[in-house]
Amino acid sequence: MTFLERISVFCAFAVLLLAGQNASAGTATKPNVLLIIADDLGDRLGCYGDPLAVTPHLDALAEQGVLFGNAYCQYHTCGPSRGSMLSGRYPFETGYTGNKGHTFGDMVGGLTSLPRLFRENGYKTARVGKVFHMNIPSGIGKPGTDDPDAWDVAINNTGWDAVPENINKGTNWGTRDSAAVRVWYHDPEIDDVEFADGQGLVAAIDLLDRHHPEKTGMPFFLTYGIYRPHPPMIVPKKHWDAIDASKIKILEVSADDRDDIPAINWHRTGPGYNFIPEEHALNYTHAYYAAIHFVDALAGRLIQALEEKGLADNTIIVFAGDQGFMLGEHGHWHKSSMFEEAQRVPLIMVDPRGKEKGKQVSGLAGLIDVYPTLCELAGMTPQHELSGISLKPQLTDASAETKSCEFIMGSPGGYTLRTERYAYTEWRKKGQPTGLGMLYDLRSDPQQFTNLIHDPAYQTIREKLAQQLDDKIRDRK
Ligand SMILES: [Ca+2]
Known part of the structure; x- marks a missing residue:
């Protein structure tokens, strides 16, 4: 083996050694x-x-x-x-x-x-x-x-x-x-x-x-x-x-x-x-x-x-x-x-x-x-x-x-948009809203006893949540 060959072998060995050290350091961390x-x-x-x-x-x-x-x-x-x-x-x-x-x-x-x-x-x-x-x-x-x-x-x-x-x-x-x-x-x-x-x-x-x-x-x-x-x-x-x-x-x-x-x-x-x-x-x-x-x-x-x-x-x-x-x-x-x-x-x-x-x-x-x-x-x-x-x-x-809202689905065609305060659910058929839904104000009604979906006092918030849900679904299609 020539001097140059010996240097090459040494270098290759050193590289392998260092690689091994890096691998074990990586494993440790x-x-x-x-x-x-x-x-x-x-x-x-x-x-x-x-x-x-x-x-x-x-x-x-x-x-x-x-x-x-x-x-x-x-x-x-x-x-x-x-x-x-x-x-x-x-x-x-x-x-x-x-x-x-x-x-x-x-x-x-x-x-x-x-x-x-x-x-x-x-x-x-x-x-x-x-x-x-x-x-x-x-x-x-x-x-x-x-x-x-x-x-x-x-x-x-x-x-x-x-x-x-x-x-x-x-x-x-x-x-x-x-x-x-x-x-x-x-x-x-x-x-x-x-x-x-x-x-x-x-x-x-x-x-x-x-x-x-x-x-x-x-x-x-x-x-x-x-x-x-x-x-x-x-x-x-x-x-x-x-x-x-x-x-x-x-x-x-x-x-x-x-x-x-x-x-x-x-x-x-x-x-x-x-x-x-x-x-x-x-x-x-x-x-x-x-x-x-x-x-x-x-x-x-x-x-x-x-x-x-x-x-x-x-x-x-x-x-x-x-x-x-x-x-x-x-x-x-x-x-x-x-x-x-x-x-x-x-x-x-x-x-x-x-x-x-x-x-x-x-x-x-x-x-x-x-x-x-x-x-x-x-x-x-x-x-x-x-x-x-x-x-x-x-x-x-x-x-x-964390996040302002979360999304939950369920059969058949149910989508819930949960915000910190509200749980808004609608059911869709072939991607289109069926008009069936639920809206609960969890702050005053955590057990979900009063569905506010048709309550005129909640019309604005219902429309806002429906739009937010629709935007999310469309955005991700
Ligand atoms: Ca399960």
């Missing part, structure tokens, strides 16, 4: 991401002020970071809601407005999903359970409408509560073809770990080891999609017993409550959707809160594992629900209405580097904001235009302004 999403979980947690909820672990999580007190899904059913969050685009922009028949990639027109972006930027990515849409319980154990390019590892966890002969032992009232319509509950004496979500927890903790940055040299992006509290509300008995049944009351609905609500809001007419018998109303409410207690225990154990493995100091945690759930408000049960209870979701974010701890943001936020927030926190450039805002400023100063 890139935060990991843990995204936990619970199916059909509205903002009915202790830390959101719910008097029935028993959620010590999620309450503790909120104390470590920031709770978004007015957070909304972008669609009131699973698939489009998740499609919006994971594409960073509103459902009316992508056309992803139904649960059935397509993969994520088909539905969002080739946009890069959030986990795929992280994977393409040097993250080790993993999915456990339901992250993109899948049917519950029939889809448990299958990949669903996944974005397969998003993951290094995808776990289709299943368990006791995905076996028909087990769950059919539960009470199943108002049977129809979909679990989303059934008042279906059960409290078997089975350990958490036997359940599909318990198996998911085991897999998720194992992934913290397998994808530990000290082993892989890469940061991780781990998503744990919990199947509960989505029906069937089959929950281990110990969680059922954790709820104080004496506190559960049947919600009174005045005889004329529905007189000023367009019937299209009740387009779901299955027996499980409206005015279920009192015995089932009490038990189903109990089951929902038992399922939330189960979700709290699962999330809490995974967060504890994060701490035990020395990962908490460099891991961003996002906890969310994919849409809300009606528990008898206006006589309505399950999801799929355009009322607040079906649209509001829990959204808690913890960035160990953020300054705010235990603070609540009162400004409006949406699941649409998760994508841009995680991009900014991880220093990542998105590959397409995102429609939400980064909530990073609120992790430093919880009083920082």
Whole structure:
């Protein structure tokens, strides 16, 4: 080897060495991401002020970071809601407005999903359970409408509560073809770990080891999609017993409550959707809160594992629900209405580097904001235009302004424009307003009892909100 050749080899070695140092320095500074999403979980947690909820672990999580007190899904059913969050685009922009028949990639027109972006930027990515849409319980154990390019590892966890002969032992009232319509509950004496979500927890903790940055040299992006509290509300008995049944009351609905609500809001007419018998109303409410207690225990154990493995100091945690759930408000049960209870979701974010701890943001936020927030926190450039805002400023100063309005869709053709004060909803057919709508002044009427849509005193504000909604939809077509 000549002198010049020796110099070349030395230089090449030095470059490799420096590149290696840069890579490890980059790994050290890139935060990991843990995204936990619970199916059909509205903002009915202790830390959101719910008097029935028993959620010590999620309450503790909120104390470590920031709770978004007015957070909304972008669609009131699973698939489009998740499609919006994971594409960073509103459902009316992508056309992803139904649960059935397509993969994520088909539905969002080739946009890069959030986990795929992280994977393409040097993250080790993993999915456990339901992250993109899948049917519950029939889809448990299958990949669903996944974005397969998003993951290094995808776990289709299943368990006791995905076996028909087990769950059919539960009470199943108002049977129809979909679990989303059934008042279906059960409290078997089975350990958490036997359940599909318990198996998911085991897999998720194992992934913290397998994808530990000290082993892989890469940061991780781990998503744990919990199947509960989505029906069937089959929950281990110990969680059922954790709820104080004496506190559960049947919600009174005045005889004329529905007189000023367009019937299209009740387009779901299955027996499980409206005015279920009192015995089932009490038990189903109990089951929902038992399922939330189960979700709290699962999330809490995974967060504890994060701490035990020395990962908490460099891991961003996002906890969310994919849409809300009606528990008898206006006589309505399950999801799929355009009322607040079906649209509001829990959204808690913890960035160990953020300054705010235990603070609540009162400004409006949406699941649409998760994508841009995680991009900014991880220093990542998105590959397409995102429609939400980064909530990073609120992790430093919880009083920082968020957005003036949020948009929520729901079948059939429902659009809600939510401002700080008003909830304005209209239903459209083939893109054109049908004349059916609702307007609530949430400052004076937070439970949405008086529809002001035809009130002359609110004509100006109604016209302004309608124009604002129309501009948004047109702007994005
Ligand atoms: Ca859901």
